[in-house]
Amino acid sequence: MLKIAQIQFNPKLGDCDFNLEKITTFLKMASNSDLIVLPELANSGYKFDNIDHAKSIANTKSCINYYRFLANFSKDNNVSIVSGYLEKDGDDLYNSSLYVSPNGIFGKYRKIHLFMDEKNIFKPGNLGLPLFSIKNYKFGILICFDYLFPEIWRIMGLKGADFIVHPSNLITQNAYKVVPAQAIMNGYYVITSNRIGTEGDITFCGNSFVSDTRGNIISEMEGNTEGVKFTTINPLLSRNKMITTGNHIFDDRLPDNYEELLDYKA
Ligand code: ACM
Secondary structure (H helix, E strand, O other), X not given: OXXXXXXXXXXXXXXXXXXXXXXXXXXXXXXXXXXXXXXXXXXXXXXXXXXXXXHHHHOOHHHHOHHHHHHHHHHHHOOEEEEEEEEEEOOEEEEEEEEEOOOOOEEEEEOOOOOHHHHHOOOOOOOOOOEEEEOOEEXXXXXXXXXXXXXXXXXXXXXXXXXXXXXXXXXXXXXXXHHHHHHHHHOOEEEEEOOEEEEOOEEEEOOOEEEOOOOOEEEEOOOOOOEEEEEEEOHHHHHOOEEEOOEEOOOOOOHHHHHHHHHOOO
C-alpha cells in the first residue's frame, strides 16, 4: 500500500520565494505519507509573458535551489516528493518534474507535449519516458497536456508502471474524461495534482483527483480550494491486467495491426 498526499494550491507567478514558503507549509501538512505530489510548475507559476520573463524567474536563487530544497525536505521528513518545476539547463528551459526520495534517489521528467504558448518558452522534453521506483512499485510521470497523447500512456503501461503521477495546471475538464479512460485501458492508478487560481486570461480548475485501475475516481478535491488530500492506493492491483476473465489488456493486443501508426508523422 502507498499513502499519497496531493497538494493543490495557487502559486504566485514569478515569486519563487513566496511559493517556496507556501509549499513548505503544505509539505509539512502532507509529510505523514509515502509520496507527496505537487502540481506542474509549482515553484514558478505558469503564464510567463515570454521566454525572457521565464528565464529571469528561472535565474532567481530560490528557483535554482528548488531541487536542494525538495531533497532536504524529503530527507528530513522521510517522505518522497514529485513536483513540477521550472527547469533551466544551459540556455534552454524545460517544463519538468522532479522526483526526490529520502534515500537520495533522484529522477526527472521533462514535459514532451507543450500546450499553447509553452511552445514559445520551453523545449520539448528530451529525457524519454522513464519509470521511477518507490518501495517495490514503479511509476511514470506525465505533465498536464501530455495526457492527450495515448501512445505515451501505453508505453508506460507496457514498461510496467503501477501508477502514473500527473502534475498539472489544467484549464479544461477534458482530463477528467481522458485520464480515467487511460487508467482503464492500461490498468494502473493515476494521480493528477492540479493547481487553482487565475493568471492573465486563464483560470486553473483544481479538482485534483486519483483514478483507480478501473477508472473510478476514488478521491477528488474541490475546484477552488487550497489544501492537502490523502489517498491510500494498492499498486499491486495494477499487476492484474485481466479486464474480463478472458481478456488481458496487454496480451490481447495485436501489434501487427498497428504498424501503420508509424507511417503517420506530423
Ligand atoms: C497544460 O498543459 N498546462 C494545460
